[in-house]
Amino acid sequence: MNITIESSKLVKPTYNNGNAPSTNHHVRLSVFDKVTYNIHDGAAIHAFNPPTRSNSDIEKGLSKVLSEYREWAGRLGEDEEGNSIIFLNDQGVRFVEATSDCKLRNVLPSKPTKEIQSLYPSLDGVQELLQVQLTRFACGSLVVAITFHHQIADGQATGNFLAAWGLSTRDLPIDSIPPCTRSTLFQPRDPPLIQYDHHKIEYMNNIYSKDTTISNNESNEEEIVIQKVHFTNEFINKLRAKASTGVPKHFSRFEVILAHLWRVITKARGLDNHETTQIRISVNGRRRMDPKVPNEYFGNLVLWAFPRSKVKDLINRPLRYAAELIHDEVAKVNDMYFRSFIDFASSDIIKKEGLVSTAVMNKTILSPDLEVDSWLTFRYFDMDFGSGSPYYFMPTYYATEGMLFILPSGDGSIDAFVPLLNDSLDTFNMCCYLSTS
Structure with a gap:
C-alpha cells in the first residue's frame, strides 16, 4: 500500500468566544484508568465513500470537539505526590494528512494485515494521547485511523468521542457532553469493604x-x-x-x-x-x-x-x-x-x-x-x-x-x-x- 505523508501537525482545542480554561490544571487517573492497559496503539480504521468533507473541515471539527474532551489534548504525568495524572495543558493531538495513488478497493484488505499499519500515525516516541491520520485515495475515498492511549478512555468513551467529532464537523451540537467526574466519581467507601479477592484477577x-x-x-x-x-x-x-x-x-x-x-x-x-x-x-x-x-x-x-x-x-x-x-x-x-x-x-x-x-x-x-x-x-x-x-x-x-x-x-x-x-x-x-x- 503506497502511502505518502503530506503533513503532520498538532491540533489544539478551540473554545467558544475565546473563553479558554486554564492550562495549569490536571485530573488524576481513576482506579479504572490505572488498572487498564498502559499502552498507546492503533484502534480502528474507518473508510468513507466519496464525496467527503475536506481535511480542513474535519480538522476544525476536531479542534472544536477537543474543547469538550480536553484530556485527549493533554499529556500524562505525575503530580508532586506521585499520583498519575493528565495535565490539561491543551498541547494538542497529532493530525496527519496522507495520500495514496491507489484506489482504496484495490488495496484495502478484508481483514487486518501488516499493510494497514501504514494507515496509522507512527507510534515511535509518541507523546500525544490521541493521533489521527486522514488518508485520501485516488478514487476519492477517505480512511480515518486513530491511535490512542488506553489509560485515557475505554471503547465506550472513544466511540462517544468519535460520534461527537462527527457532529462537531457538521456544526451540530454535541448530544452527549462528557461529565468531568474522572477524579471524583469512584471514591472508596468509609470504611472500605473488600468483599472479593482481586489478586491474580485485576x-x-x-x-x-x-x-x-x-x-x-x-x-x-x-x-x-x-x-x-x-x-x-x-x-x-x-x-x-x-x-x-x-x-x-x-x-x-x-x-x-x-x-x-x-x-x-x-x-x-x-x-x-x-x-x-x-x-x-x-x-x-x-x-x-x-x-x-x-x-x-x-x-x-x-x-x-x-x-x-x-x-x-x-x-x-x-x-x-x-x-x-x-x-x-x-x-x-x-x-x-x-x-x-x-x-x-x-x-x-x-x-x-x-x-x-x-x-x-x-x-x-x-x-x-x-x-x-x-x-x-x-x-x-x-x-x-x-x-x-x-x-x-x-x-x-x-x-x-x-x-x-x-x-x-x-x-x-x-x-x-x-x-x-x-x-x-x-x-x-x-x-x-x-x-x-
Whole structure:
C-alpha cells in the first residue's frame, strides 16, 4: 500500500468566544484508568465513500470537539505526590494528512494485515494521547485511523468521542457532553469493604508481570493469521435457539457467538482434554454500578470476567454449557464487585505488596486462553462527518493468537476477527459455520 505523508501537525482545542480554561490544571487517573492497559496503539480504521468533507473541515471539527474532551489534548504525568495524572495543558493531538495513488478497493484488505499499519500515525516516541491520520485515495475515498492511549478512555468513551467529532464537523451540537467526574466519581467507601479477592484477577505480583515465556518475536508473528468470520442473523438465531433450549431467558447474541467461538477455537488448537481454558472478557461497568454511571462518562470503566472450563467439558458438553459459563461469570461482575475493586485499588495494599495490573500484552500466543473485546454496542459507526457513516470499519492489526474482536456488521449480523496459528486454520474453518459444533 503506497502511502505518502503530506503533513503532520498538532491540533489544539478551540473554545467558544475565546473563553479558554486554564492550562495549569490536571485530573488524576481513576482506579479504572490505572488498572487498564498502559499502552498507546492503533484502534480502528474507518473508510468513507466519496464525496467527503475536506481535511480542513474535519480538522476544525476536531479542534472544536477537543474543547469538550480536553484530556485527549493533554499529556500524562505525575503530580508532586506521585499520583498519575493528565495535565490539561491543551498541547494538542497529532493530525496527519496522507495520500495514496491507489484506489482504496484495490488495496484495502478484508481483514487486518501488516499493510494497514501504514494507515496509522507512527507510534515511535509518541507523546500525544490521541493521533489521527486522514488518508485520501485516488478514487476519492477517505480512511480515518486513530491511535490512542488506553489509560485515557475505554471503547465506550472513544466511540462517544468519535460520534461527537462527527457532529462537531457538521456544526451540530454535541448530544452527549462528557461529565468531568474522572477524579471524583469512584471514591472508596468509609470504611472500605473488600468483599472479593482481586489478586491474580485485576492485580498480580510484579515478578509475574515479567513472565515472557512466549516472547513477542517475529517468527511467532509470522505464524499467526487473522481470520475474519461473518455470522449471519440466521446463523446467530440458530445458535441462540440451540443454546437456550430449556433456559427461561435466551442467551444474548454476544454470549452464544463467544461460546461458539470458544469451542471451535479450542478444537482447532488441539488442546489436551485435561487442560483448562479461560476467556478474559471486558465488562463495561456503566450500567452495572448502582447508581448507574452515565453512558457519556469519559474515561475507563471496565473490569474483566474469566469463565473457565476443562477442555473435555467445553468440547463434549452442549453449547449451552459454554454460554452459561460466560453468562454467569459476567453476571458476577456487578455493583458489589466494582465497589470492592474500588476499595481494594484505593488501599495501600497495591503499594505494600508491589502489585501491578494483569492487563499487559507480553505474549504473542494466548493459548489455551482467549481474550475478547466486544464492540457490539459502541458508537464507532456514528462517526459521520457529513457524508454518512463509514461503509467499512475494521480493528487494527494485532498479531496475538487468541485476541478476538467482535463487531456489528449490519442487519443484526456480526463479524469476528480471530487470530490463529497456521496449523489451526483447517479445523477452525471446517467447524466455524457448523451450528452443531
